[in-house]
Amino acid sequence: MTLVFALAFGNSNATEKEVIIEVVFENLTEKDLNSGVFFITETNERIEISNTKSFTVKLPSKGKYQFGFATDEFNAYTYYPARISSKKNTITIRLEEKKEKIFKTRYSHFPLNKRTNLTDEQIELEISKGSLNFIIHGIDNTIPEGFTEFKEKYGIGVQKENCVVDPLSFKKANENNQMISDYLTEKYGKNWLNELPIKPFGIK
Known part of the structure; x- marks a missing residue:
């Protein structure tokens, strides 16, 4: 009984350390997003994206992370808190019209x-x-x-x-x-x- 309780307590602590982030899009254009990649540097994670629906990602703990979004359809800007926590956990990806001169x-x-x-x-x-x-x-x-x-x-x-x-x-x-x-x-x-x-x- 003691062992079961200890294991359950350990799993509870591990779960408490995890942080769920929400990724939301601001599409400032009239075009639809068809393809892109959301990435997290610290966890080396890549997520293929095919629309602008919000989604969530589980991180191992709170702290500093670097997020980015790559697409050849828009200029994409990624905004997020300096430190991620359970209260500061929103990642915003802003999509703007892609202009050739900006790319250069x-x-x-x-x-x-x-x-x-x-x-x-x-x-x-x-x-x-x-x-x-x-x-x-x-x-x-x-x-x-x-x-x-x-x-x-x-x-x-x-x-x-x-x-x-x-x-x-x-x-x-x-x-x-x-x-x-x-x-x-x-x-x-x-x-x-x-x-x-x-x-x-x-x-x-």
């Missing part, structure tokens, strides 16, 4: 022709120049705490891009992050993952 200027920071299949020697050259970075997305330019120490140790920093994410930039950022991850794992094993302040999307 928004994504100039991470060149789409940047190679994401570098050899180890080429990666080490980029590290020596201080130009190799993980790519993350967010609504501001603040860099997550701990990345200064991470770069001092491993030579790899982080580059933060605008929260407006088009599918091609999203794909290139994922490939870039996975390339760096493979290099670090081959050189240091899995231990470096424990020192990563946040997990950029694309890292398994």
Whole structure:
């Protein structure tokens, strides 16, 4: 009886730590959304979206998260609280008309022709120049705490891009992050993952 109670109590505590977020859309256009991807950086989760109906997602605990939405049909802006809790748990995705001139200027920071299949020697050259970075997305330019120490140790920093994410930039950022991850794992094993302040999307 005591064991059953302890297990039930443990499961109750685990459930209490979980947070349910609600994702809502603001479509400022007259077009329907047909395809997009909602992603959560810290949990490495991707959710395929085909309409603007609200939906919920379960997170393991309250805290800081980075959310984003990628679609080639709209300019998509993602807004959310700095810290997620049971009371601050609404993620808003605003869809606006896609304009070609905005596309050309928004994504100039991470060149789409940047190679994401570098050899180890080429990666080490980029590290020596201080130009190799993980790519993350967010609504501001603040860099997550701990990345200064991470770069001092491993030579790899982080580059933060605008929260407006088009599918091609999203794909290139994922490939870039996975390339760096493979290099670090081959050189240091899995231990470096424990020192990563946040997990950029694309890292398994």
